Amino acid sequence: MGCCKKSFSQKGMLFGNVFALLFVLCFFWYYAVGEDFQKLYMDLHRMSFLWFSGMNFASFVSGLAQSYILGWIVALAIKVAGMCCGCCKECKIEEKK
Numbered sequence: 276m277g278c279c280k281k282s283f284s285q286k287g288m289l290f291g292n293v294f295a296l297l298f299v300l301c302f303f304w305y306y307a308v309g310e311d312f313q314k315l316y317m318d319l320h321r322m323s324f325l326w327f328s329g330m331n332f333a334s335f336v337s338g339l340a341q342s343y344i345l346g347w348i349v350a351l352a353i354k355v356a357g358m359c360c361g362c363c364k365e366c367k368i369e370e371k372k
Contacts, residue, residue, distance in 0.1 A: 283354050291346030298342035305330055 305316050321327050324338040 287350040294346040
């Protein structure tokens with residue numbers, strides 16, 4: 276039924292790190308956009324992340340942690356949905372049926 280035990284933790288780390296990296300890029304992109312977009316950008320961050328109060332250290336750490344956790348949730352959803360990686364015998368047997 277389940278795929279390799281390693282694959283869940285690898286996917287969790289991968290998605291967690293990718294989402295955290297995307298958050299860092301989005302956080303610092305705020306300073307690259309014009310003043311017109313900064314208010315919109317701030318509102319989007321406030322809607323997307325709990326306890327986001329502005330472009331400060333506490334909001335950065337909170338958003339980073341939430342992004343990383345979201346990556347693990349995505350990996351768990353993939354595992355629960357049964358989307359297999361094709362890396363183990365069980366997966367290959369199920370694919371042939």
